[in-house]
């Protein structure tokens with residue numbers, strides 16, 4: 465067995481934080497995992513195999529530049545890249561650094577995971593002898609953790625025997641990965657119809673500021689976490705703390721918190737925390753996938769902030785920026801995260817991610833790099849949000865690999881294609897309509913416009929998470945109802961209904977009731 469290194473901190477407050485000898489090599493090793501978990505081989509290589517063989521060394525802080533700290537060691541045996549260092553200061557909070565470059569024979573440059581305010585030159589630093597590790601296992605269920613796994617929910621400390629895992633690991637071997645083909649019904653009409661999501665797949669919501677990414681992710685959480693019989697891991701990256709607390713409270717109220725782990729690296733935290741929080745969440749997900757053989761639902765809001773934190777760290781580390789000012793390692797960093805989100809035989813990791821699109825520019829390098837990894841790309845459009853068509857999903861810009869007759873069936877595929885064609889033709893004609901008016905169109909085009917406008921409205925939907933401020937009760941619609949509703953509209957059943965009857969309703973039957981009520985009111989008014 466590999467020798468086990470224990471690091472004793474002089475700081476009693478460090479209790480439950482990162483330090484430790486756990487590495488990717490320890491995966492599946494019951495001794496190093498605390499001896500309580502099943503020893504099941506996992507499909508992971510070990511990039512850090514030699515980590516825990518090294519003797520921890522001492523150093524002193526040489527320079528502090530925001531989140532980047534240079535440390536000088538007495539002996540040239542420097543801690544390896546990605547090692548965790550612990551600052552020995554007399555503060556109540558621990559300060560963990562991660563080694564990113566060796567500047568010379570005695571100096572390393574590291575990124576801080578917590579605020580470096582108050583840190584001065586000459587403060588002692590201790591190498592932990594291993595990478596940053598985070599607690600995993602049953603004890604973290606129902607808890608809100610920070611980037612290094614410290615509980616942030618005012619709850620009790622995690623038990624001492626909580627297993628830990630390195631935040632760095634390679635994705636499962638290609639041969640052990642499984643594809644995603646099982647459709648996951650969300651109850652959101654436009655998603656189920658045009659961009660079906662897969663169990664074990666990766667889906668992302670792309671949109672500029674304020675077009676409804678967070679609302680959509682929250683609705684999906686609500687729709688899926690309750691149905692999902694696995695574990696859910698939510699990561700808040702660089703978003704508002706208020707949103708994080710709202711989610712925590714909502715999960716507590718709906719009783720799903722005990723199956724959920726929340727990991728936050730929010731916008732008030734240093735770039736190191738925002739950059740590594742997704743890896744912490746991923747590590748916890750991998751544990752449930754590999755050791756407990758559970759299906760995992762991994763939710764991230766917002767992956768763009770992970771890229772942005774990487775860019776901040778990169779410039780502080782002194783690297784030259786690349787395209788549009790992003791870090792030169794953009795593609796590697798995104799791939800390092802996304803490739804680890806993988807399903808293996810028997811355990812699926814389903815990922816749903818929100819991605820901010822800076823200045824609504826969908827050609828932004830961060831956006832294009834992230835979208836390349838997705839099975840299902842949901843684009844949110846500002847034009848739709850401006851018209852009040854929520855969820856503001858662009859039906860023509862969004863796509864899913866699952867929308868294939870072999871996966872969803874011929875019926876679903878044909879209905880989706882017919883809806884897309886009607887909406888595409890309507891978009892083509894919209895310039896003519898605004899210049900000349902709809903009356904100038906031919907009979908066939910006028911009919912298409914009529915039905916497309918009704919479809920557009922039918923694909924809006926009241927959400928349960930927006931009930932409080934819209935006053936409309938939320939609706940979840942089964943896929944069969946969505947398909948039959950769209951087919952009926954395409955066949956002309958709603959041609960004579962008022963458009964508003966189809967706006968913000970659930971099923972077509974609800975729209976019919978709304979239409980009947982509106983007609984009755986009109987008749988009453990006329991009388």
Ligand SMILES: Nc1ncnc2c1ncn2[C@@H]1O[C@H](COP(=O)(O)OP(=O)(O)OP(=O)(O)O)[C@@H](O)[C@H]1O
Pocket residue numbers: 671672673674675676677678679680820854855927930934
């Ligand atoms: N489905 C919806 N129904 C009604 N209103 C909505 C819906 N989705 C979004 N909105 C409105 O848009 C606002 C912004 O939504 P949200 O916070 O989800 O946007 P965002 O894209 O996450 O923004 P940011 O990038 O600033 O985080 C909401 O406060 C709400 O008023």
